[in-house]
Amino acid sequence: MQEVTATISRPAPEKVAERAREIFADMQADPEFSRLWDTCRKYSSDWTDYTGYPIISEYDAIADAPELFKATTRAMAIKSAVYELTDGNERAAEIPLPVPVDVMSHALTAQFTLLCRMQKRLGIQFVHMTDMEEGAGGGTWDHGDYTHQVYKAAFGDVNPRYWIGSAETERRRKILDGVYAGIGVTERGKRVSIPLATTAA
Numbered sequence: 001m002q003e004v005t006a007t008i009s010r011p012a013p014e015k016v017a018e019r020a021r022e023i024f025a026d027m028q029a030d031p032e033f034s035r036l037w038d039t040c041r042k043y044s045s046d047w048t049d050y051t052g053y054p055i056i057s058e059y060d061a062i063a064d065a066p067e068l069f070k071a072t073t074r075a076m077a078i079k080s081a082v083y084e085l086t087d088g089n090e091r092a093a094e095i096p097l098p099v100p101v102d103v104m105s106h107a108l109t110a111q112f113t114l115l116c117r118m119q120k121r122l123g124i125q126f127v128h129m130t131d132m133e134e135g136a137g138g139g140t141w142d143h144g145d146y147t148h149q150v151y152k153a154a155f156g157d158v159n160p161r162y163w164i165g166s167a168e169t170e171r172r173r174k175i176l177d178g179v180y181a182g183i184g185v186t187e188r189g190k191r192v193s194i195p196l197a198t199t200a201a
Contacts, residue, residue, distance in 0.1 A: 010092050010146060011085045016078060017153035019085060024077035024154075026122050032114055036073075039114065040107045041065050050180060050189030052103035055164060055172040064162075071162055072104040074155050078147070079127040088125070094132035095150075096141040099169055100162045102133075142166045 010016070027033055053059050075097055083093035097105065109115065109128045119126055133140075141147055142165045151158055164172070177188065184193040 008092050009086070010082055010095075013146065013149040013153050016081045016085060016150045019081035020074070020078040020150065020154045023080050023122070023124055024074055026124075027073060027077060027118070030118050030121060032118060036108070036111055036114055036118070037069055039111045040069055040104070048189075049103055050185060051173045051176055052099050054176055055169055056100055056161060067159055068100060068104045068162055069108075071159060072101050072108055074151065075101055075147075076105065076108065076126055076128075078150050078154065080124045083125050083127050090127065090129060091132050093127040094129055095147045096133075096145060097147065098141045098163045098165075100164065101141075140166060 053061070053064075056064060075095075079093045079095060082095060083089065086092045105128055109126070115126055141163070143163075148158065148163075173188065177186075180186070180189070185191070186193070
């Protein structure tokens with residue numbers, strides 16, 4: 001049975017899960033997989049993020065990186081599997097992800113040269129296109145949806161620390177909105193009004 005959402009048709013979760021497991025295993029066996037982890041682990045100091053990682057309770061860029069990387073590379077394997085099984089349907093492959101996992105996928109896809117080499121060696125296509133995401137600003141993933149079904153069938157239970165549902169994501173973001181507004185950061189990080197001018201020495 002296929003999931004059909006508006007004009008989006010995706011293969012049965014079990015079929016995608018089987019292929020995603022194979023792709024993930026191939027990714028892990030790739031000679032540059034460890035380098036991909038290393039580059040993403042070091043990326044945190046260069047990433048400005050107001051409402052992605054900070055929705056994780058007591059977020060720690062160093063301590064949380066390993067589990068986020070694991071969840072995100074698995075999610076990328078799922079996307080690649082959907083893309084392959086739908087004959088290159090980019091919209092179908094851009095499955096909903098929880099915000100922290102989506103943010104980590106930005107760190108992953110920033111390693112463009114390395115990922116291009118991996119794609120060539122593995123014969124797969126990594127997928128990440130912002131204009132194909134199902135909700136503005138992310139947060140459309142939710143418990144029990146298509147992504148969740150595939151992930152659970154392929155890799156087991158999700159880690160609830162990072163797989164935060166849509167309603168809870170919005171609740172936490174509203175808390176952050178209030179905190180940030182007090183220092184001049186509004187519109188969820190799109191507008192910053194903090195005095196930066198200095199007088200001449």
